[in-house]
Amino acid sequence: MNIHAKRIKDLQHLLKQSKLDALVVTRNLDVGFLTGYHMDDYLLLVSRNSAWAIAPKMFVEDIKVRAPFVEPVVPEAGFEQAVLALCKTHKLRKTAFDPEYETYTRGSLWRKHGFAEQGGLVGSLRAVKEGEEAADLRKSCRIAAKAFGLIKPRIKTGRTELSVYRELEDLMQAMGAKGPSFNLIVGFGPNSALPHHITSERRLKDNEAVLLDYGCVYNHYCSDITRTYFHGRPTEEFRKVYAIVAKSQKAGLAAVRGGVKAVAVDKACRDVISDAGYGQYFIHGTGHGVGLEIHEFPRLNTKFEATLRPGMAVTVEPGIYLHGKFGVRIEDSVLVTRTGCEILTKTA
Amino acid sequence: MNIHAKRIKDLQHLLKQSKLDALVVTRNLDVGFLTGYHMDDYLLLVSRNSAWAIAPKMFVEDIKVRAPFVEPVVPEAGFEQAVLALCKTHKLRKTAFDPEYETYTRGSLWRKHGFAEQGGLVGSLRAVKEGEEAADLRKSCRIAAKAFGLIKPRIKTGRTELSVYRELEDLMQAMGAKGPSFNLIVGFGPNSALPHHITSERRLKDNEAVLLDYGCVYNHYCSDITRTYFHGRPTEEFRKVYAIVAKSQKAGLAAVRGGVKAVAVDKACRDVISDAGYGQYFIHGTGHGVGLEIHEFPRLNTKFEATLRPGMAVTVEPGIYLHGKFGVRIEDSVLVTRTGCEILTKTA
Numbered sequence: 001m002n003i004h005a006k007r008i009k010d011l012q013h014l015l016k017q018s019k020l021d022a023l024v025v026t027r028n029l030d031v032g033f034l035t036g037y038h039m040d041d042y043l044l045l046v047s048r049n050s051a052w053a054i055a056p057k058m059f060v061e062d063i064k065v066r067a068p069f070v071e072p073v074v075p076e077a078g079f080e081q082a083v084l085a086l087c088k089t090h091k092l093r094k095t096a097f098d099p100e101y102e103t104y105t106r107g108s109l110w111r112k113h114g115f116a117e118q119g120g121l122v123g124s125l126r127a128v129k130e131g132e133e134a135a136d137l138r139k140s141c142r143i144a145a146k147a148f149g150l151i152k153p154r155i156k157t158g159r160t161e162l163s164v165y166r167e168l169e170d171l172m173q174a175m176g177a178k179g180p181s182f183n184l185i186v187g188f189g190p191n192s193a194l195p196h197h198i199t200s201e202r203r204l205k206d207n208e209a210v211l212l213d214y215g216c217v218y219n220h221y222c223s224d225i226t227r228t229y230f231h232g233r234p235t236e237e238f239r240k241v242y243a244i245v246a247k248s249q250k251a252g253l254a255a256v257r258g259g260v261k262a263v264a265v266d267k268a269c270r271d272v273i274s275d276a277g278y279g280q281y282f283i284h285g286t287g288h289g290v291g292l293e294i295h296e297f298p299r300l301n302t303k304f305e306a307t308l309r310p311g312m313a314v315t316v317e318p319g320i321y322l323h324g325k326f327g328v329r330i331e332d333s334v335l336v337t338r339t340g341c342e343i344l345t346k347t348a
Numbered sequence: 349m350n351i352h353a354k355r356i357k358d359l360q361h362l363l364k365q366s367k368l369d370a371l372v373v374t375r376n377l378d379v380g381f382l383t384g385y386h387m388d389d390y391l392l393l394v395s396r397n398s399a400w401a402i403a404p405k406m407f408v409e410d411i412k413v414r415a416p417f418v419e420p421v422v423p424e425a426g427f428e429q430a431v432l433a434l435c436k437t438h439k440l441r442k443t444a445f446d447p448e449y450e451t452y453t454r455g456s457l458w459r460k461h462g463f464a465e466q467g468g469l470v471g472s473l474r475a476v477k478e479g480e481e482a483a484d485l486r487k488s489c490r491i492a493a494k495a496f497g498l499i500k501p502r503i504k505t506g507r508t509e510l511s512v513y514r515e516l517e518d519l520m521q522a523m524g525a526k527g528p529s530f531n532l533i534v535g536f537g538p539n540s541a542l543p544h545h546i547t548s549e550r551r552l553k554d555n556e557a558v559l560l561d562y563g564c565v566y567n568h569y570c571s572d573i574t575r576t577y578f579h580g581r582p583t584e585e586f587r588k589v590y591a592i593v594a595k596s597q598k599a600g601l602a603a604v605r606g607g608v609k610a611v612a613v614d615k616a617c618r619d620v621i622s623d624a625g626y627g628q629y630f631i632h633g634t635g636h637g638v639g640l641e642i643h644e645f646p647r648l649n650t651k652f653e654a655t656l657r658p659g660m661a662v663t664v665e666p667g668i669y670l671h672g673k674f675g676v677r678i679e680d681s682v683l684v685t686r687t688g689c690e691i692l693t694k695t696a
Contacts, residue, residue: 040643056631056632058542058543058544058631061542061671062542062544097452099452099453099456100451100452100453101451103447103448103449103450103451103452103455104445104447104450104451104452104454104455105447105467106452107452107455108455117452119453169521169527170518173514173517179517179527180527194406194409194410195406197410198386198410283406284404284405295388
C-alpha cells in the first residue's frame with residue numbers, strides 16, 4: 001500500500017479509537033503529510049471510510065494522479081460550505097477539528113455546527129517517522145553532515161558569514177537537497193553568542209569562534225545540525241566552554257531512548273552545564289522534533305510533557321552563550337530507538 | 349524615523365481610529381513587518397503609546413539592537429499570561445486580536461478575557477508598499493526578470509525540469525537573492541497544462557511548450573513572474589492560445605490603477621479569454637497581492653472584494669490550460685499607481 005494511503009488508514013483507525021466520525025484537516029503540512037500532495041489552499045475531510053480533498057478546480061488533475069485514494073471535491077460556495085455539505089450528506093455526526101492549528105474564525109464556524117475540538121491526531125502520526133520518510137530524513141541529515149566536512153576548510157579569514165551561508169546552500173543542493181531547511185545561521189566571533197543570529201556581511205577574523213547552525217530539505221524532510229569550532233588557536237576559555245557543551249550534548253544523547261520523558265533529556269544536558277557553573281548561559285531548550293517542519297512535536301525543554309517513542313526524530317543541542325565574546329552550541333538530529341538513538345548527522 | 353518605528357506609529361494611529369486600546373499581534377509575518385526583526389516564536393502587544401515584544405530570553409539582545417522601539421518582555425508563565433498581565437498593568441481595557449490568523453485555542457482564551465475581534469489592521473498596512481520595502485520588492489522583481497533572459501538560452505532539448513529549477517535558483521542567488529520565493533514551477537510539454545505542476549525529472553523534447561513560474565526573495569520580499577514559450581517551431585494551436593493569453597494579460601494590466609476594484613481586473617482578463625471561446629480553460633483567479641508573502645492581500649478573482657490602492661503590489665496572470673497538450677500563462681508583478689501600474693518584472 002502507498003505510504004500516504006496507509007497514513008489515511010492510520011488516521012481512520014485513530015478516528016474510531018477517539019469515537020469520532022470524521023476529522024477536518026486544514027493545516028497545509030498535515031494535508032500534505034496525509035496525501036503526499038504538498039500544496040497550499042486545499043483541505044481534507046477524512047471519515048472512518050472515506051477521504052475527500054476539497055480543492056480548487058485547478059488541483060483536480062494533480063490530485064487524481066498523486067493521491068488517487070482521496071476523492072477531489074470542487075467547492076461551489078466556499079471550502080467550509082463544502083465540508084458542511086459532505087458532513088450532512090454522509091451523516092457524519094461527530095466531526096472534529098484541531099483547535100491548535102485552526103483559525104479562530106473557522107474554528108468558531110465549526111463549533112457553531114457542533115464540531116468537536118480534538119488536537120494532535122495527525123501530529124501523533126507525524127511524530128513517528130516510518131518507511132520512506134525515515135529514509136528521506138536520514139538522507140537529508142547525511143547531506144547536511146557531509147556539507148560540514150566540505151565547507152570547513154573553505155572558511156578562511158576575511159570571508160563573510162553570508163558567503164559561507166550561500167556556499168553551504170550550494171553544497172547541499174549539489175548533493176540533491178531542495179534548499180535550506182531554515183534561515184541558516186553562520187556566526188563569527190561574538191555573533192556566535194546570539195542563538196538566533198541573523199547571518200550578516202561580517203567578515204571572519206583570525207582567532208575567533210565559528211558557529212554553523214544549518215540543514216537542508218530533502219524530499220520535504222528537514223535536517224538540523226550545529227557545529228562550533230575555533231578559527232585559529234583556541235583560547236583557554238573557549239576550550240573550557242567547548243568541553244562542557246560537548247560533555248552536556250553527550251549526556252543528552254545518552255539519555256535518549258523510547259519510553260524516556262522529553263524533560264529527562266533536557267535535564268541530562270542542563271545538569272552538566274549547571275554543575276560546571278554555566279547554567280545561566282544555557283538560555284534555550286535542549287531540542288525539538290524535526291521532520292516536515294524544522295521545529296515540530298515534541299519539544300525537549302524543562303516543561304514540555306511528552307514521552308519519546310521509537311521512530312521519533314529530535315535534535316539535541318545544548319549551548320553556552322557568553323555575550324560579546326562567543327557562543328558554543330553542538331547539535332545533532334537523531335532517531336529515537338527502543339534502546340537509544342541513531343545519530344543522523346554524524347560528522348568526521 | 350526608522351521605517352519599522354513608523355509602522356508601529358501607523359498601527360497606533362489605526363488603533364485610535366478603531367477605538368481600540370491595544371492589539372495583540374501573534375502572526376510571525378505581521379510581527380516581523382512591524383519590528384523588522386523576522387523571527388518565529390515571539391509576539392507583540394501594541395497599545396496607543398507603547399509596544400512590547402513578548403519573547404524568549406535568547407531573543408532579548410537581538411531585539412534591543414534591531415528593534416529598540418519595542419520593549420522586550422520575557423514571560424515567566426507563558427506568552428499569553430504575559431500579554432494578559434501587561435493589559436492589566438497598563439489598564440488596556442479594549443484589546444483586539446485578528447481572528448483570521450489567531451488559532452482557535454488562543455483566540456478562545458482572548459475572548460474569555462474580553463478581547464475584541466478585529467481583522468485586517470496590520471494587513472492594511474502591509475498591503476501598501478512604501479519606501480525601503482517598495483525598493484526591496486522592485487529589486488526582487490528585477491532579479492527574477494533578469495534571470496529569464498539568462499536561463500532561456502540554456503534550456504535545451506534533454507534537460508530536466510529540476511535542473512532548470514536549480515539553475516534558476518542559482519542565477520537569482522548570484523544576483524543577491526536569498527532564495528526562491530516558492531516551489532518554482534518548471535513545466536515542459538503537457539506539464540505546462542497543470543497550473544500547480546510539481547517540477548520533476550521530465551526531460552525537454554523538441555517542439556513542446558516551456559512554462560517557467562518563479563521568483564525570488566530579496567530582503568524578505570517575494571517576486572513572482574511566469575513566462576511561457578515554445579521550444580522549437582510553435583504549432584498553430586500554441587500560437588493562437590498564446591496570442592489570446594497575451595491579449596488577456598495586456599487587458600488586465602491596462603485595467604490596474606488606484607481606485608479600481610480587484611474584480612474589475614479579473615473581468616478584464618477573463619472577458620478576452622471567454623470571448624475567444626476558451627473561458628472554461630482559465631481555471632484560476634487572475635492574480636494576488638505579493639510582498640512578504642508570495643500570496644497575500646488582495647486577491648484578484650471573480651469574487652474578492654477589495655479596491656486597489658496606489659502602492660499595492662499585485663500579480664496579473666491569466667492562463668489557458670489544455671489538459672494533455674500544453675498550458676500558457678503570462679504573469680507580471682506590478683505596483684499600483686494612481687494612474688495605472690508600474691510593471692516590476694519586465695523582460696526583454
